[in-house]
Amino acid sequence: MAENEGVRETPNPFNTNKNHRGQKDISRITIQFNVAFDIRNFKSATSLVVWGLTDELLVLKSTFHNNVSSPFVAEAFACLEGKKLGISMGIQSIKIMKDSRTIIKKCQTSSTDKSEIGVIIKDIQNKKVYFQEIIFQHIHRSGNSQAHRFVKNTLDR
Template identity: 45%
Template sequence: MELKMWQNRRENGELAMVSDLIDNINKKWKTELIMNTFQKEIAHKILQIPLAKTDCKDMKVWKGELSEEFTVRSVYKLLQEASLDPSNYLLQADTKDFYKKLWNLQLPTKILILIWRISWNYIPSLANLRQKRVTTTARCPRGCSEEEDSFYVFRQCLVSMDAWISLNMAWVTEYTDQNIWPWLTWLEVVRERKLTTTTGRSEHKEEELWESIQFDAAFDTNSSISASGMVARGQNREITVSKSTLHSNVSSPFVAEALACLEATRLGIRLGFNSVTIMGDSKTIIKKCKAGVRDKSVLSAIMVDIQNNKNRFQNIIFRFIQRTENGKAHDLAKEALKKEEGSYLVEETRENLDLGERWPRNPD
């Protein structure tokens, strides 16, 4: 990637590529060179960009999607927002929120398209066919007396209800709202909860004989410094090691949490864990760690190192826990940030830390 020299404080003919600013041996930014070349604000922004310890290729990122993957849908959305009157119903908050949830669902494309057609009432129900003058009657042909519209087809028809029951999904008819949009998104929320409950139970049972590491982060916006707190436990759940580490040039709480997770995997490698459960209270970070594809956000470099470290274990699981379950790791991170120094303690718990009020947490 070429550098825009007009942004530099002074001309530096030796700098042509971004790689010229990186120490390839230590995988770190050349801090002094960057501070002497760029304006102070730009230099700090450069130094806050995480660098992966693992060599990886450059990639293209599309900012029009939350996933940062290019889609035709996102281009259409950008064009729509640029050309239509904001008062148009297509841009109303509830509509945008619905489709944002829809396209982020982990479902096959053909099902997503079907849901999209249902939401716009584009399916060939008898009510729609009568409106288009394809048929003269809209009464349900399956022995019912009701008119067959989209709402009726999927939620009220006796045949459809029998189908839901045979699929062990009778719960989809429990939602009472007559608006089909919130019903469609409600279905996915309930489905995810059921899957999480079922999957979570089997995973937790499998993890009973595993070591575990809990991680958390504390972040100071003014100094751009963060601290990682980690608590390692053995198979009988006793604390074996507690560790904290400081990080400089951190741009956000999300980066701080990702760095803490990375430090947790490194601690597991150092302790020689074979099967380990890495637990944290940031849903965003845990979700990214579970993903099998390369992350394209600002956390990309950190996630590359986490994914690489996963290969050092025979078994590894990333699990989300509530913040109330993660107090010891948070206390360690907060104390390290307060004292501006890390720590490494073996077989020692910290039950009575007088740390005062906890640091405020930003939502995921």
């Protein structure tokens, strides 16, 4: 699988502060992702939009995948890319959001998935150990518009 990546980053504003109980607060970022799939060429583009604690835009990243068999597989690859980005940023707590209920539900469970994306889901689940906290959450399509516009422009290029 060939990948091309484009990343734009802003300074990392994360500091751990003490709360009134003396425990450290965990900085949580939100990663929204979206996918565009080219059925004629079996290619997909993934866009990742990373938001900070105060909803500031931190990172825009796009990834291309070749030889992708279906949009369903492309969605699973996108979720995996989101986790990899969180790991590479050294984040302890992430919330991954997508407007695909199926992918989010499969990522939330710890049971073995026997669908065509089972191996990708297992890889996503195995990467949970890199985080103190990870949340998979469904987001309405209108709330994921930034990632949608970004991926559409990426695949068009």
